[in-house]
Amino acid sequence: MRHLLRYLIGPVLLAVPLSFALGQSRETLDIFVIDTEGGEAVLYIAPTGETMLFDTGRPETFNRILALVQQEQIPVLDYVIVSHYHGDHVGGAGDLPSLPVRNFRQFLDHGPYTTEVQPQQRANFERYLAVRNIAKARRAEPGETFSFGDVDVHVVASSGEHIDTPLAGAGAPNPLCSNHVPKTDIRAVENDEAVSVVVRYGEFVFLELGDMIWNHEQQVVCPDNLLGTVDVYHTSGHGAHWGSNPVMVHAVQPRVAVMNNAHVKGGDTVTFDTLRSSPRMQDVWQIHFSSENARARDNSADDLIANLDDAPGHVGHYIKFSARPDGSFTVMNSRNGFTKNYPAVSGH
Numbered sequence: 001m002r003h004l005l006r007y008l009i010g011p012v013l014l015a016v017p018l019s020f021a022l023g024q025s026r027e028t029l030d031i032f033v034i035d036t037e038g039g040e041a042v043l044y045i046a047p048t049g050e051t052m053l054f055d056t057g058r059p060e061t062f063n064r065i066l067a068l069v070q071q072e073q074i075p076v077l078d079y080v081i082v083s084h085y086h087g088d089h090v091g092g093a094g095d096l097p098s099l100p101v102r103n104f105r106q107f108l109d110h111g112p113y114t115t116e117v118q119p120q121q122r123a124n125f126e127r128y129l130a131v132r133n134i135a136k137a138r139r140a141e142p143g144e145t146f147s148f149g150d151v152d153v154h155v156v157a158s159s160g161e162h163i164d165t166p167l168a169g170a171g172a173p174n175p176l177c178s179n180h181v182p183k184t185d186i187r188a189v190e191n192d193e194a195v196s197v198v199v200r201y202g203e204f205v206f207l208e209l210g211d212m213i214w215n216h217e218q219q220v221v222c223p224d225n226l227l228g229t230v231d232v233y234h235t236s237g238h239g240a241h242w243g244s245n246p247v248m249v250h251a252v253q254p255r256v257a258v259m260n261n262a263h264v265k266g267g268d269t270v271t272f273d274t275l276r277s278s279p280r281m282q283d284v285w286q287i288h289f290s291s292e293n294a295r296a297r298d299n300s301a302d303d304l305i306a307n308l309d310d311a312p313g314h315v316g317h318y319i320k321f322s323a324r325p326d327g328s329f330t331v332m333n334s335r336n337g338f339t340k341n342y343p344a345v346s347g348h
Helices: 018-022 059-071 093-098 119-132 189-193 214-219 246-252 269-276
Strands: 029-033 042-045 051-054 076-081 103-109 137-139 145-148 151-158 196-201 204-208 232-234 256-259 283-288 305-307 319-323 329-333 339-342
Touching (some): 042 059, 076 145, 103 119, 204 319, 246 269
Parallel strands (some): 051 076, 103 137, 204 232, 283 305
Antiparallel strands (some): 029 042, 196 204, 319 329
16 A cells, blocks of 8 residues: 555556555554553544544653654644643643654643642643643533544543444443442542543554543443443552442443553552453453562462563553454453453444
């Protein structure tokens, strides 16, 4: 295809999506869960080349986003979602203009405000705000759907609000709701505002809740499960006990979980227990070995952990998902190239 494009005349070339014409061709939806040392940054690349970046990690790990953009030859970031304004999610946003891309088509976030006005809390937000003010940006609306290539993104929560009608194929009563035990999240109120999405490519479904809090997780699956079932669950709140409410996790029944923890952040024993007791769970992939909040035996086998080293300056390895429209997918650990295939299953 690349060789053919060299000979296409101008009007025909304009009919091809720019990101596909200039970037790499691929056969799968590729999802890179980047090591941001207990923050979050996930890069999505559609088969046709369109892209979405969900969160930007910490400022000091922005070079890992840059390296992937260069590695994957990305010419345009079609969508950038900033879920909320904690430094481990918005920290790299102020550096986005330094990426070697031609354009950012659309920024989405929970609104041009922060709920935490202390100087040490708002510094990264203000760096992002400088970018937001000159970009095409808007609030993500619960219930809206947008697409990049053949990939659909369903916004299920934003600004403390959430969907009240089920996604397609969802809406069944959740018999687990009576097990919910409310929990007061004392960390910070910005987590209440987080943008959360469901990403769908054909029959493949990836659940990305960001730092959605425990009680909000219950609200999107009770009394009816508005999310349906998913293939992959990116653990909320970095795998800490503030998220991954079993009432939600067991209702959406992921086949695989991926945890964006750090050695000493997230990755709690109780979360591992919740994930592994979920009805369809096969594997828990981790960005880091969890050394402070879990026992050694709680962690997955080394092949399913991207980073075993926590020394300062260590290489930050990622976990890559390659999804096909029939719902099958492959997961790869960039540290050692270990790969595992997950076949398609009957619908969601």
